[in-house]
Amino acid sequence: MAFQLSHPPIEVVIVGAGPIGAGAAAAVARRPGLTLVAVVDTDPQKVGTELAGMTVRRELPPPSDEARVAVLTTSSSLARLEPLVLECLARGMAVVSTCEELAWPWSNPAVARRIDDAARNAGRGVLGTGVNPGFVMDALPLSLTAPCLRVDAVRVERVQDASTRRRPFQDKIGVGQDPAAVGEALAARRIGHVGLAESAAMVSARLGVATEAFVEERRVVVAEHVVERAGRRVEVGQALGVEQIGRATRGDHVVVELLFRATFGAERSWDRVLIEGEPRLDVRIEGGIPGDVATCAIVANAVPVVARAPGGLHTMADLPLVVASG
């Protein structure tokens, strides 16, 4: 049979006990075929606490004879994540990470090549994924091009009401803060969504289009009236959130356009994928895919696929379908 419903269980080590690590640990613990064996964090405040039935430990566990995958939720920066990825590979573990820059690592070719070499030598797969980058703005639009004779452009919109998200997410988009300070932090990339460039690069590369430039506009959305939601109040003149538009172009032609807007109290949330081509496809997900739950889920769902993947640095664009199970 092409599908064996029973595989030996895969051991999973979660590294990073923040909100996403905690959610991923819970998702792993409930997913059939996965066994959570350790949660690791270097923060002394977290070491010794309980998470998904495990006591958080400071160090990676000793190597195991079982297939083992490390789920890394510690950093958005590929450069900062690299030593940990290499250490996990050296211990025989495959790697799945929510590191945004790992979702399309080939924009950082030197680091990507080192990781790819180490992963090939170890015979273990490495994957960066998450809801975005990793799905809404890259793997999903790519999969939607399957029935197209021709693709001229891909446009994705992700518009979110931040009042339904956790506080660290609201902080990351400047909710309730001074717009000038938010604008400065946004321009310096200290806040805002990370991943538009990675998603655009993944889509272009997998479609076989050599884009020449990627430009991202980032602006602060300011409250024009008081917004009160979920026990929080944003005053007139304070920041409601951010809007970012990334465009990958070839000459004058926009090949990939990605709109991310997250504001406190937005009336609707939605995701939309528009494939301009033959045929044209307009795909809408009313309400949108909720970010945190989806990132934790996709990481857990990717574990079996990465555990069985050949050694090397993969992306969502070249692995078999990641799906939910059970």
Place this chain on the structure above:
Amino acid sequence: MAFQLSHPPIEVVIVGAGPIGAGAAAAVARRPGLTLVAVVDTDPQKVGTELAGMTVRRELPPPSDEARVAVLTTSSSLARLEPLVLECLARGMAVVSTCEELAWPWSNPAVARRIDDAARNAGRGVLGTGVNPGFVMDALPLSLTAPCLRVDAVRVERVQDASTRRRPFQDKIGVGQDPAAVGEALAARRIGHVGLAESAAMVSARLGVATEAFVEERRVVVAEHVVERAGRRVEVGQALGVEQIGRATRGDHVVVELLFRATFGAERSWDRVLIEGEPRLDVRIEGGIPGDVATCAIVANAVPVVARAPGGLHTMADLPLVVASG
């Protein structure tokens, strides 16, 4: 780099010069990286005619040293397709086919095992695909479960206005015919959509749910007033088309529900995928994915993926993403 934008071109042989074969030939001819090398049909009326720049020939071409994929558009029946698949494999060709029963061949385990064995021995991949089965009701909903912690049920609706489709499709759903005769042909499975069972089985298997039963309701939709579209007129009391609902169940629980309705002059066409779970996702494609164009496209788009796949019988649920290119 993980993605090489230039591979050696893949030679493609189209077998079956009907409407889908002709469309697939055109799609292959325009797709970068593919070279159409032959169109084959046993119909004496077609042999010697021109298609996509090729003269239709009666026999498969002699083996080639280049990577070569045969695209088979000759039959919906796996049993009838088997000898041709085995012959193509014996000639060193990988196989992509629009044969609906090949999309999920494991419901016919004896045939599937023979093809799988032959494909493994030949070191060539075999895939059944198309817009449906192959995408709208299986690969697409599966890919949409990636961000889900839990999936309780998958529901897909594909509702189509048949007046925009070619005449053989209208005939296949009984447009303008006597409802009693259409009902009989539908019950005997001589007409109607083929593939609900395959799609339901693929979704259940890939989600790891052992469903216990699959039941399909099939009914004729009858014109209650005159419908006139695209130069064709359907009278009151004649058949407008068909509605088919397939349900895969486990105990009392409907795990997969697939609705296919194609009627002449339907006011709207749409595809919709509903993932019931955590989170719940409601994904709508207004206008729907046009069937014929999409099937020809997905076949051409699958060729490079199947050419590089390991030997064996594959499905859309276990191959890397099939995407459009160029």
